[in-house]
Amino acid sequence: MQKTLFISDLHLTPKRPDITDCFVRFMRTEAIDCDALYVLGDLFDFWVGDDDDSEFALKIQAEFRQLTLAGVPCYFIHGNRDFLVGRRFARRTGVTLLAEEHVVDLYGQKALLLHGDTLCTQDVRYLAFRKKVHQPWLQWLFNRLPLFIKRKLVSKIQQDIRQDKQHKAMEIMDVTPDEVQQRLQHHSVSLMIHGHTHRPDIHRHSYGTRVVLGDWYEQGSVGVFTPNGFTLEKRAF
Template sequence: MTTLFISDLHLSPSQPQITDCFVKFMREEAVHAEALYVLGDLFEFWIGDDDPSDFAQAIKAEFKSLTQSGIACYFIQGNRDFLLNKRFCRETGITLLDEHCVIDLYGRKTVILHGDTLCIDDHKYQAFRAKVHMPWLQWIFNRLPFFTRRHIVNKIQGDIRDVKAQKSLDIMDVTQSEVETLMKQHGTDLMIHGHTHRPNIHHFEINNQPVTRIVLGDWYQQGSVLVCTPKSQHLETRRFA
């Protein structure tokens, strides 16, 4: 019995080694799990569910094959794929979850999320996030021609790279007080998230009670998977071919 968690793959046609590792993972590991949770940033940037590219269709096909084999698959939007929506879910069979979701992980109440909402010291990013999550703005964006959306996204990605290069690493990490607030709010002693690209298992206390925060790794240099069983949680890596 295993439940798998992944995030921050940043899949794109320009990084075939990541896609190959992902496909191998889906076909050889995920297919034998009870469930797969994708905690955001599956794609480098998802422009819309109507993406006609062969690349997008190939990724959809992997998820469809997995869910049709009977494996439950859940998705939380990240900061790179917040436009992934209902059509993707219909075409693949995955279930889209809220940005903060509480699950029962083998009897342990667990809060899962992408992780960007925990980085509250990054005020500029939080302002940007609030803007792009406005329903009316997404409604307008999704009705633009696909090539126009792609041009806009390319410009945004360039701006993001420039801004990140000037930020301190501490600002882009989670704020501990926000972690504790969210865990207390949901009454959980286990949190799982991605986003920061700092894989680790953190043990600390809230109100003198032991709690755990597990941070998933990115897939830039190797695959990263959290493997959970009824008795354990292990962060593991997967080599690129």
């Protein structure tokens, strides 16, 4: 059966072995039989850099390596938690890193893929933070810090993020409809697939269809695209 799989917002961390176990099962029993796997960001709860040599980081990379060595193409778009995934990660895993907006042909239908954070234009504070941390010079500097210092900085950033989200209205953290329409028209497509908002659904509008992938906090979430269309499916922990 022809199928392409999509996942996002797993937020993998050693603190949640239930999520990791579900991910490993998915990679070994489902992804191994698909035409291609797309990871649309936030694979990790936070990726401190490609120099992370922890047992956990190596385990996740090994799963991707096993998949790509088996001949399954795997593609990755950065999220807001793993924007530091880089070339070393790609070399070790065989994963192909894509631009933050990528158009793909899915069995004759073109689709725009992205993480989804840039669609949330009302979240002004986050977008300002995103612009700052995506500056090449700052990433260059961060990547050259000792690993233990980077982990401390990331821990502080995660704490700040949790506190900030507690004071935001849910509407601010959702996409802006006009932005969705603009992106679809810019790329001349009628299908968009993204994650980030943790609100899995398939939205159909006059200007196109928007598929939102689910997070992996309470169960696994997989987007399955076949020549017959798209379905959102859950996987139990």
